[in-house]
Amino acid sequence: MDIRYVSTTCPYCGTGCGFNLVVRDGKVFDVAHWQRAPVNGGKLCPKGRYAHEFINSPDRLTKPLIKKEGRFVEATWDEAYDLIAERFGSYKPDEMACLSSARASNEENYLMQKFARAVLKTPNIDHCARLCHASTVAGLAAVFGSGAMTNSIQDISESKCVFVLGSNTFEQHPLIARSIIRARQGGAKVIVADPRYTPTAQQADLYMPFISGTDVAILNGLMQEIIRNGREDKEFIAQRTKDYEKLKEVVMKETYSLENVSKISGIPVESLRTAAEWIAGAEVATLIYSMGITQHTTGVDNVKSTANLMMLTGNLGKPGGGVNPLRGQNNVQGACDMGCLPNVFSGYQKVTDEEVRKKMMEAWGVDDIAEARVGYTVTEMMNVLTDNPGEIRAMYIMGENPMLSDPDIQHVEEGLRNLEFLVVQDIFLTETAGFADVVLPAACYAEKDGTQTNTERRVQRWKKAQDPPGEAKPDWQIICELGARMGYAEQFAYENPEEVFNEVAAVTPSYHGISYSRLDPDGLHWPCPTAEHPGTPILHREKFAMPDGLGVFSPIEWKPPAEVPDAEYPFVLTTGRVIWQWHTGTMTRRSWSLEKEAPIGWIEINTEDAKELGIKDQEVVRASTRRGSIDIPARVTPEIVKGVMFIPFHYREHPANRLTHNALDPIAKIPEFKACAVKVEKIAEE
Numbered sequence: 001m002d003i004r005y006v007s008t009t010c011p012y013c014g015t016g017c018g019f020n021l022v023v024r025d026g027k028v029f030d031v032a033h034w035q036r037a038p039v040n041g042g043k044l045c046p047k048g049r050y051a052h053e054f055i056n057s058p059d060r061l062t063k064p065l066i067k068k069e070g071r072f073v074e075a076t077w078d079e080a081y082d083l084i085a086e087r088f089g090s091y092k093p094d095e096m097a098c099l100s101s102a103r104a105s106n107e108e109n110y111l112m113q114k115f116a117r118a119v120l121k122t123p124n125i126d127h128c129a130r131l132c133h134a135s136t137v138a139g140l141a142a143v144f145g146s147g148a149m150t151n152s153i154q155d156i157s158e159s160k161c162v163f164v165l166g167s168n169t170f171e172q173h174p175l176i177a178r179s180i181i182r183a184r185q186g187g188a189k190v191i192v193a194d195p196r197y198t199p200t201a202q203q204a205d206l207y208m209p210f211i212s213g214t215d216v217a218i219l220n221g222l223m224q225e226i227i228r229n230g231r232e233d234k235e236f237i238a239q240r241t242k243d244y245e246k247l248k249e250v251v252m253k254e255t256y257s258l259e260n261v262s263k264i265s266g267i268p269v270e271s272l273r274t275a276a277e278w279i280a281g282a283e284v285a286t287l288i289y290s291m292g293i294t295q296h297t298t299g300v301d302n303v304k305s306t307a308n309l310m311m312l313t314g315n316l317g318k319p320g321g322g323v324n325p326l327r328g329q330n331n332v333q334g335a336c337d338m339g340c341l342p343n344v345f346s347g348y349q350k351v352t353d354e355e356v357r358k359k360m361m362e363a364w365g366v367d368d369i370a371e372a373r374v375g376y377t378v379t380e381m382m383n384v385l386t387d388n389p390g391e392i393r394a395m396y397i398m399g400e401n402p403m404l405s406d407p408d409i410q411h412v413e414e415g416l417r418n419l420e421f422l423v424v425q426d427i428f429l430t431e432t433a434g435f436a437d438v439v440l441p442a443a444c445y446a447e448k449d450g451t452q453t454n455t456e457r458r459v460q461r462w463k464k465a466q467d468p469p470g471e472a473k474p475d476w477q478i479i480c481e482l483g484a485r486m487g488y489a490e491q492f493a494y495e496n497p498e499e500v501f502n503e504v505a506a507v508t509p510s511y512h513g514i515s516y517s518r519l520d521p522d523g524l525h526w527p528c529p530t531a532e533h534p535g536t537p538i539l540h541r542e543k544f545a546m547p548d549g550l551g552v553f554s555p556i557e558w559k560p561p562a563e564v565p566d567a568e569y570p571f572v573l574t575t576g577r578v579i580w581q582w583h584t585g586t587m588t589r590r591s592w593s594l595e596k597e598a599p600i601g602w603i604e605i606n607t608e609d610a611k612e613l614g615i616k617d618q619e620v621v622r623a624s625t626r627r628g629s630i631d632i633p634a635r636v637t638p639e640i641v642k643g644v645m646f647i648p649f650h651y652r653e654h655p656a657n658r659l660t661h662n663a664l665d666p667i668a669k670i671p672e673f674k675a676c677a678v679k680v681e682k683i684a685e686e
């Protein structure tokens, strides 16, 4: 018997934990702790511990499928490539769109945007960061010049005050939560604001339950209190920032007095006062947020407000400080870095910059690429498909499942049905793949080499542990073969992912100094501009990444969510995840150790609300919004704020996104998953 241990990086959340895949006779059969792993030091959460269980699932796709007369028929790779090349070749560039994948490697994401821009010549390339942290990328880039976590995971433990706003860190990024625990052991105060009394809230020194969608009001209120007491960091404001007076003009309004903010948010005045005191009084404070901040029609405003608070208190550019957005998927940071966004090439180089376009064309060996304009985002693509059928006629979706993950899935379904030609590349036949004309079987993380970039900008290796099942192939190889089939053999002639990475490093300033040989075992934090550079765990130490080096205060007024409760839909619905499942469940629901812990969806209802509605715990109720209805078991609990309800979005049997609202942030185009109006009713007995 041949047993091997292959160190690699977890395929679930953006923490980027390392572990060993245990391989017996060529097949992965277990996960073992890798004590040397740089982020997690050998510790794992349940998803990482059982990250081997789906790999050899009997449901894996093993052959290309082509739909004929409404049914999938197995095909050869040649047949599939010929059909795709012929159909893609028949459309104009604007008639096509591509979705890349935050679960694929950096190399694969880089190739996907290269394929979209250089082969299809379409500007329409995006991925699921649009649904989670598009507002972070836009918001932090506007104020700091860089749209990523400012400090490292380990650095959080240096903090003396940790403010967690809109992040259930202990369930969703458990190995980052260890840094919060360490900070607390070092004397830090922990403040958690969340509409639910989550496992994270349970660890707090101060828990502030609040009504979803009131974040800007809360942050403005805290800033007013700090300024009123003269606790702002005057030196930092004078030397490192601009537009402070503009901020002050807004946050000092009567609207943001603690009394008013308390009425808007539901947080007691005393709690707000204590939070302001702890944040301003700490030697160094950090703010951690996640999708509770970003998934709003005011997502960019929310993000900018977090930056306002931390600049006001001088908590940028030093250990234990920072604005730290925790990214969702394992490689969502990398997919953004690689340019799978409609406005930028890799390294956030603008698609409208002529110099950059020239550089890319030279590097790619092509005479023309997609027009110099910003293409459609994921959410805009879905709107165009339904509102203007025929404008986008063909799509190529790699490793995404919008039929469960996107808001208002009836709308997504209508859009996908309006497509003339859809290619889906994935490891399982997902809900979205069911709508495809061609399905391409892909390799999973354990079956290929590559790199991914975690939430703290650390680039790390994936290493191949076993062969893909049947005829499945790594995404990078499929894209290259398809590129060659469409006449770009030379431009996609890579022998292996390392060659792709070398091209990434050559054209991407923040990755210039990174190479495979430098990544073992600790990885490197970008920016890493030269081969000698040690990487940058903490950003903005001396100056911000703006032309004048100054951070920009943004005066932001609070706006309520796009849809607020009324007589017909009297509650706020918010959605999220649970520790045992991952996004649309394609992997975790095929991992029995995880699935058995949380096999069905539910709606969380506050005890008093349930009593008024006459609903009992575990009773199946009907939840409805203006988009649709689902029947779902009730979980009656005091651990959610009265007036707010919560549904995890993993379950196809109880699809939360049948209810969610497709209203978008005007800048980031991120949907408002965290607040819409809902009603809940008893189901009449037959």
Ligand code: SF4
Pocket (backbone or CB within 6 Å): 010, 011, 012, 013, 014, 015, 016, 017, 040, 043, 044, 045, 046, 047, 048, 049, 172, 173, 174, 175, 176
């Ligand atoms: Fe994987 Fe995230 Fe869990 Fe770490 S914390 S083991 S990266 S799911």
